[in-house]
Amino acid sequence: MAQPVSASLQPHAETVIPPQLAADGPEDDPAALRTAPPPFDKASTDVIIRTADHVDFHVWKCLLGEVSQVYADMFQLNTSASAAEASPLPISHTERGDGKPVVHVTETSAVIEPLLRTFYPPPNFTFSTIDELRPVIAAADKYCMDGVLQVLKHRLLSSFVSEEPLRVYAIGDDDDDDEYFVELDTLSANAYRRLLSYRRRYRKQLKKALQDLAWLADGAWTFMHCSSCVGGTTTYSLRGSASPRPAALWFTSHYQRIGDKLKAWPSRKAIEGSLFCEQALKEASRCVVCREVVHEHMRLFMQNLRVEIDRLIEEVAATINIPT
Numbered sequence: 001m002a003q004p005v006s007a008s009l010q011p012h013a014e015t016v017i018p019p020q021l022a023a024d025g026p027e028d029d030p031a032a033l034r035t036a037p038p039p040f041d042k043a044s045t046d047v048i049i050r051t052a053d054h055v056d057f058h059v060w061k062c063l064l065g066e067v068s069q070v071y072a073d074m075f076q077l078n079t080s081a082s083a084a085e086a087s088p089l090p091i092s093h094t095e096r097g098d099g100k101p102v103v104h105v106t107e108t109s110a111v112i113e114p115l116l117r118t119f120y121p122p123p124n125f126t127f128s129t130i131d132e133l134r135p136v137i138a139a140a141d142k143y144c145m146d147g148v149l150q151v152l153k154h155r156l157l158s159s160f161v162s163e164e165p166l167r168v169y170a171i172g173d174d175d176d177d178d179e180y181f182v183e184l185d186t187l188s189a190n191a192y193r194r195l196l197s198y199r200r201r202y203r204k205q206l207k208k209a210l211q212d213l214a215w216l217a218d219g220a221w222t223f224m225h226c227s228s229c230v231g232g233t234t235t236y237s238l239r240g241s242a243s244p245r246p247a248a249l250w251f252t253s254h255y256q257r258i259g260d261k262l263k264a265w266p267s268r269k270a271i272e273g274s275l276f277c278e279q280a281l282k283e284a285s286r287c288v289v290c291r292e293v294v295h296e297h298m299r300l301f302m303q304n305l306r307v308e309i310d311r312l313i314e315e316v317a318a319t320i321n322i323p324t
């Protein structure tokens with residue numbers, strides 16, 4: 001059932017690894033817990049969001065459910081166990097002493113506070129740098145807060161497009177509305193040429209990354225270790241692995257499908273949604289070993305891949321200066 005784990009493997013800062021290597025989630029160490037500032041400190045609320053840096057945000061389920069489809073679905077499932085199991089996100093769900101449910105999230109309070117303030121009563125949060133805003137947009141996207149996402153993207157455009165058009169473009173690249181391109185009309189010809197150069201470089205880097213798995217930390221991934229499934233001539237090197245190894249055949253097909261999809265549409269949006277992994281999950285479930293862990297491993301794998309796509313965008317964007 002469980003795969004063997006090398007004790008020497010260490011979690012990477014930006015990588016989510018298979019569950020055998022990770023702790024079950026942030027531990028509830030009462031000494032480390034802090035309560036968020038007002039208005040997120042009210043005892044009368046009915047749910048707690050606990051961030052990765054151990055800050056408790058006391059909030060209302062109805063407000064969260066109103067802006068986030070993910071939370072709406074989660075709260076609709078009445079039992080905590082089934083909610084955690086059904087959630088597509090790394091959320092665990094435990095009971096605290098006062099009976100209020102606690103939802104653990106992977107974001108820090110620096111991300112969750114501005115995200116919540118976007119739809120809580122004023123004053124709203126103001127972002128002084130694009131680096132503050134970017135992870136909040138990512139979190140709104142992750143929790144399917146469509147209305148909040150629009151507000152934040154408007155803020156991205158209104159606050160930063162004149163100073164950092166390329167980075168705004170890189171973040172807005174996922175969006176298929178034309179708003180960003182309208183804004184980009186204001187760029188000079190020289191800036192536009194650089195922007196096209198950015199796009200070419202990004203596509204090239206993405207293609208290169210998808211030819212291997214060097215961006216993924218080695219670990220107990222079932223698709224690299226299951227002796228029943230691993231085979232074929234395609235091999236991959238993971239970060240920290242000694243040499244290239246073959247992967248499970250169902251995984252190789254899946255990774256090729258990802259490559260094809262991203263070639264046509266080089267955005268993390270292209271590989272989102274549970275349907276995209278369906279074929280791989282179906283094939284892997286025929287194996288008695290893989291079927292035990294494949295859902296969790298594929299969820300983590302796709303999560304890591306999306307992080308890598310974002311990292312590539314940032315990396316390429318950082319190398320090109322747009323003249324003002």
Ligand SMILES: [Zn+2]
Nearest residue numbers: 226229287290
């Ligand atoms: Zn297998």
